Amino acid sequence: MQRSAVALRHVPFEDLGLLAPIMQREGWEVSFRDVATDDLANGSIADAGLLIVLGGPIGAYETEAYPFLTSELALLEYRLARDLPVLGICLGSQLMAKALGSRVFAGPVKEIGWGRVELTKPGAASCLGPLGEDDAVVLHWHGDSFDLPRGAQLLASNRHYENQAFAYRGKALALQFHLEADPRRLEQWYVGHAAELAAAKLSVAELRAATARLADGRALLADRIFTRWLREVGTS
Secondary structure (H helix, E strand, O other): OOEEEEEEEOOOOOOOOOHHHHHHHOOEEEEEEEOOOOOOOOHHHHOOOEEEEOOOOOOOOOOOOOOHHHHHHHHHHHHHHOOOOEEEEOHHHHHHHHHOOOOEEEEEEEEEEEEOOEEOHHHHHOOOHHHHOOOOOEEEEEEEEEOOOOOEEEEEEOOOOOOOEEEEOOOEEEEOOEOOOOHHHHHHHHHHOHHHHHHOOOOHHHHHHHHHHHOOOHHHHHHHHHHHHHHHHHHO
């Protein structure tokens, strides 16, 4: 039986990536909403079987500049208060933290590129367990951070950002990093984030070379993690 999922998109190229075929195989029918222009008050979004909030190059605290964030936060508050499944990625994780009452703020460094995270004990026992393996790297692409929400369980950290992933009440998962990013499509990111990369004095050529070196195994890693999580929230 097909189950409904809604993915909230902030920029076209930050989409489901490697997660899309996993969701299709696991029986999820996904529809997209472009947050900046679509009406988020529709009940089909609020009560969907799963809500996925994707990344984007703005801050969760920029509600004055981007008023649509207020509607997005209200939607997250509704779902999180009712234990409805939510997956937040990068900006999505920061919006989840803010919706749960936590502070979101500029981080200590712009973290862009491939790297590891260190799992907490609960993280190692969770769907993120494969990230503890020697060859497990993820794509970091963010400059903001957040305080761990009250009642949330910290799953992963690294030396730059203490809060890299958290779980909330069993059906909400927040990932500061991009486990879903498809290495084959990162050329779109290099173009879409050209100004950010230039401001951070980061080399596209070096990012491209690192991606080519580390691309193998990313799809399998995403599959192992997301398949377990989707099955857990789909049956609990």
